[in-house]
Amino acid sequence: MDIKLPDSTLRKYLITKATPEKVAEALTLCGPSVDRLHHKNGNSVYDIEAITNRVDTACAFGVAREAAAILPLFGIKAKLNNSPYDIKATDLPERTAVKLPLIVEIKDEALIPRFAAIVLSDLIVADAPTEMKEDLELSGVRTLNNLIDITNYLTLCFGQPVHIFDYDKIKGHKMILRESRAGEKLTTLDGKIHKLLGGDIVIEDGEGRLIDLCGIMGGKLSEVDEKTQKAVLFVQTYQPKKIRRTSLYTQERTLAAQIFEKQPDTKLVIPTLIEGVRLLVKHARAKVAGESIDLYFQKPQAKTVKLDIKWLNRLIGYDFDFKTVTGILKNLGFGIKKISASSLAASVPTWRLHDISIPEDLAEEVARIYGYFRLEGKLPVTANLSVATDPLLDWEYAVKRYLADLGFTEIFNYSLVSRDIFQKANLDTDHSIPLTNPLAKEFGFMRCSLIPSLLMDLEHNQGKVNLPIRIFELSNIYLPDQTAKMLSGLPEERSILCMATQGISYRHSKGYLEALFGMLHIPNISFASVEGNEGPWQKNQTAEIYSGKHFIGIFGAIKQGIRTAFSLNDDIYLTNLDFQSISDLANTDFSYTPISDYPDLIEDITIQSDRHISELIQLIKQESALVNKVGYKDSLKNKHTFTVHFNDPKRNLSESEVTKIREKLKLLGKRGGSESVPESVLPNPG
Amino acid sequence: MNLKDISKQATAGTTTAGTISELKEIETKYLGRHGEFNQYFDQLPKEEKPKQGATFNLAKQKYSAEVQKKSDEIIGRESAREFDVTVPGILPSIGHLHLITGAIEEITGIFEKIGFIRRRYPEIDTDWYAAEGLNIPKDHPARDDQETFYVSDNVVLTPHTSNGQLREMEAMKKPPIKMINIGKTYRRQIDISHTPMFHQFEGLLIDKNIDITHLIGVGNYFVQHYFGRDRRIRLRPHHFQFTEPSFEIDITCGVCGGLDCRLCKAGWLELGGAGMVHPTVLKNGGIDPKKYSGFAFGWGVERVLAMKNNLPDIRNIYSTDLRILNQF
Numbered sequence A: 001m002d003i004k005l006p007d008s009t010l011r012k013y014l015i016t017k018a019t020p021e022k023v024a025e026a027l028t029l030c031g032p033s034v035d036r037l038h039h040k041n042g043n044s045v046y047d048i049e050a051i052t053n054r055v056d057t058a059c060a061f062g063v064a065r066e067a068a069a070i071l072p073l074f075g076i077k078a079k080l081n082n083s084p085y086d087i088k089a090t091d092l093p094e095r096t097a098v099k100l101p102l103i104v105e106i107k108d109e110a111l112i113p114r115f116a117a118i119v120l121s122d123l124i125v126a127d128a129p130t131e132m133k134e135d136l137e138l139s140g141v142r143t144l145n146n147l148i149d150i151t152n153y154l155t156l157c158f159g160q161p162v163h164i165f166d167y168d169k170i171k172g173h174k175m176i177l178r179e180s181r182a183g184e185k186l187t188t189l190d191g192k193i194h195k196l197l198g199g200d201i202v203i204e205d206g207e208g209r210l211i212d213l214c215g216i217m218g219g220k221l222s223e224v225d226e227k228t229q230k231a232v233l234f235v236q237t238y239q240p241k242k243i244r245r246t247s248l249y250t251q252e253r254t255l256a257a258q259i260f261e262k263q264p265d266t267k268l269v270i271p272t273l274i275e276g277v278r279l280l281v282k283h284a285r286a287k288v289a290g291e292s293i294d295l296y297f298q299k300p301q302a303k304t305v306k307l308d309i310k311w312l313n314r315l316i317g318y319d320f321d322f323k324t325v326t327g328i329l330k331n332l333g334f335g336i337k338k339i340s341a342s343s344l345a346a347s348v349p350t351w352r353l354h355d356i357s358i359p360e361d362l363a364e365e366v367a368r369i370y371g372y373f374r375l376e377g378k379l380p381v382t383a384n385l386s387v388a389t390d391p392l393l394d395w396e397y398a399v400k401r402y403l404a405d406l407g408f409t410e411i412f413n414y415s416l417v418s419r420d421i422f423q424k425a426n427l428d429t430d431h432s433i434p435l436t437n438p439l440a441k442e443f444g445f446m447r448c449s450l451i452p453s454l455l456m457d458l459e460h461n462q463g464k465v466n467l468p469i470r471i472f473e474l475s476n477i478y479l480p481d482q483t484a485k486m487l488s489g490l491p492e493e494r495s496i497l498c499m500a501t502q503g504i505s506y507r508h509s510k511g512y513l514e515a516l517f518g519m520l521h522i523p524n525i526s527f528a529s530v531e532g533n534e535g536p537w538q539k540n541q542t543a544e545i546y547s548g549k550h551f552i553g554i555f556g557a558i559k560q561g562i563r564t565a566f567s568l569n570d571d572i573y574l575t576n577l578d579f580q581s582i583s584d585l586a587n588t589d590f591s592y593t594p595i596s597d598y599p600d601l602i603e604d605i606t607i608q609s610d611r612h613i614s615e616l617i618q619l620i621k622q623e624s625a626l627v628n629k630v631g632y633k634d635s636l637k638n639k640h641t642f643t644v645h646f647n648d649p650k651r652n653l654s655e656s657e658v659t660k661i662r663e664k665l666k667l668l669g670k671r672g673g674s675e676s677v678p679e680s681v682l683p684n685p686g
Numbered sequence B: 001m002n003l004k005d006i007s008k009q010a011t012a013g014t015t016t017a018g019t020i021s022e023l024k025e026i027e028t029k030y031l032g033r034h035g036e037f038n039q040y041f042d043q044l045p046k047e048e049k050p051k052q053g054a055t056f057n058l059a060k061q062k063y064s065a066e067v068q069k070k071s072d073e074i075i076g077r078e079s080a081r082e083f084d085v086t087v088p089g090i091l092p093s094i095g096h097l098h099l100i101t102g103a104i105e106e107i108t109g110i111f112e113k114i115g116f117i118r119r120r121y122p123e124i125d126t127d128w129y130a131a132e133g134l135n136i137p138k139d140h141p142a143r144d145d146q147e148t149f150y151v152s153d154n155v156v157l158t159p160h161t162s163n164g165q166l167r168e169m170e171a172m173k174k175p176p177i178k179m180i181n182i183g184k185t186y187r188r189q190i191d192i193s194h195t196p197m198f199h200q201f202e203g204l205l206i207d208k209n210i211d212i213t214h215l216i217g218v219g220n221y222f223v224q225h226y227f228g229r230d231r232r233i234r235l236r237p238h239h240f241q242f243t244e245p246s247f248e249i250d251i252t253c254g255v256c257g258g259l260d261c262r263l264c265k266a267g268w269l270e271l272g273g274a275g276m277v278h279p280t281v282l283k284n285g286g287i288d289p290k291k292y293s294g295f296a297f298g299w300g301v302e303r304v305l306a307m308k309n310n311l312p313d314i315r316n317i318y319s320t321d322l323r324i325l326n327q328f
Ligand SMILES: [Zn+2]
Pocket: B253, B254, B255, B256, B257, B258, B259, B260, B261, B262, B263, B264, B265, B267, B268
């Protein structure tokens, strides 16, 4: 919660010689942060970030109280002044006008911890005093007239929202505080008409009209204006959850709502009311026209928290003595009772009841006021752990590094995607997880595949960079809980590697993949034609990848239709690998093969066959123990040329031995074969 | 051919050689083990060999000298030739790791050196791990700041890596716990300093007698290794539901060295939140807060990246434009 606090307002409650700069510095280090200090017309303004659980610091008095506790530790004297807690009920100005009736009916006491109001008459609506107007404007509040300005000024000073109604506009001079009914309508001061959901705190007048959206904003019907002569000054606290709910759904995030939902001190209600009356008497010639109404339904419970100084010192890592600890706590308003030489009981002041409840809270108070910045850092000494990181994380980095070395650029796409790009990639969104409150349509789903993202990346880069393009992403995908994970109710998060090339041939694209498998030492890699017609893949140019019998991913071409949808004209080859499997299979083992002392004899051999090339390579290797290495060269229809290396590690081979094997190899094609392979599948040489 | 003819041919060949490799070829042709000279000598009748020996060696030596002379000449010519050493090289294909990968690896390395174990926990998690177990009850205003995405009433996209705190306590069962959890996190906001998806690194250390000064020590250690030797941190009061006390951590500005400049607030830049683990959170993780204490911090990977490299707009990190990515 951010507030702007003029230095002049602060100094009504704080007596110190500290400059605004010093105050800002000390507060930032030990209390609410001062994000910025502005200087305007001889005054200064602090931009203060009141920490969420410290609503008591969202006003001049609260900041003064912090400063008065903090500045002495910087060697600067500081004293609180004009505390509202010193205002007594007897300070209320006496009634000087004819008594005007006000009937209050509270339907549910749980809605309102404290309700206070007073009727005033003979008001003269005019400008507020210049000084007050200047302070309000510096604090970012628009000034209107003395009545409204005084209510806002009270909030600036004490952090207690205040409202003022035109008494004559309250029909029957009756206020019924109740929960709203669903469908009821109410127009607030900003002119917005709210259709209420029900369960909001509202006030109804004697004729059943809603005149206040309590704790959020006053109703238009009872608004004070330049003709107002009689008014109800109104100071309350409300049930915080109700306020928060109404404020959120009506989108009226007013200052009042932000304060009320954080439970301001109920003890401040009457002092604020009395100060309000005083200001209205002084600046609007108000006369008190009734007794003050004070319905105090939920009085604060006294609260004590024990603190052991030795424990405190262990948590903070510093040696505080009893006196320093009690001094700091007392300055913050805590009552201290000594239990022993090293322990105490601190009674919590009413304005801190909601944020102080355990010893750790007291430790925070002591350490921050002393100043965290004064503590010396040291590295902890702890036992070393024998647990290891998930190897998946290490393999992910190793692979990313390797692919970058091979010339691939890594991309991070958002996990949040649109339904559209899945449809565009011919993937169904049934397996993507929808968000119930997406930021925008383009971020509606948690993706179940990286493929659409990469195709989109290629589309985005069309015409921007020269071909070839090599990109990859290694990220989690999210799969609905269909399996064992069901028990946890959570989706499965699975690491996937997706690589894409554009302007690179089938064989070269596949080469990257084979190099990667080589680096990872993944055993027994094989490629098999896919069955069925799935998603974005061009069926006859796509292969399932196996390590042994373990399916690990898909490599292939993207269909023409999909390419057109993504405005891609060149051949696109994509790899989609299950990285968990990769991580499980990868290893750093290698086996050593001695180098032969005798040179290889190398022969190009052409075989005519309808078998798969990978099968032919296997057969060539099996043909003779002298076959050392088989390289694939190219194909012309079903004539395939291989470069075969022959070697015997024990001796020189003779030409005639090799010739014999070559003749046998040429016959491989004649010995039966697998189903015929369409010509189009044959890889483009080169 | 007689020795004279061979010498003549050899000399002629040498004269035509333009490069060292051509010269080497010719030299081998004549002076090699099976070169013309040796072949000539080998075919001589046995009785002729001693007679012609001296002449033969002389011819070979003479030719050898010619080759040497030619070699010197070629080398001399090569060295005198004009050559522009500033001609650009031809680049191999160069890939690029993403900035975030680089940063995560760097951060991991820094923390692993002092014994933290790298972890990754779910990005989609139950409300218990992401909020309620972290002492953030349903309807608590602290949920306001989180801008959380929901998958269902009880399942969220984690708005921070702090869900790893309870999960790590459950996995380890007993301190010491030293975790550096790095992962994707999500919040419903997009502007110059926010993207709906981002990364955080969450440090968690729980053991006996862990105090605030240990957090300061580890914080200083990190910023000095990541940002530079002369950097340090400071703690300011803050509030988080899952830590008590809680801190906002600032780092000295690298541009002005802590004096004050346009980029910082009086010499300091905000790094992120931290705190001593709340006793309720320890209890929720099955750890006795009477025996153990700990600290935790959760900082943005993109944030430290942007701070280190002066990136003005965090959204650039998520650009998919290769003209940007290829600069990383
Ligand atoms: Zn600076």
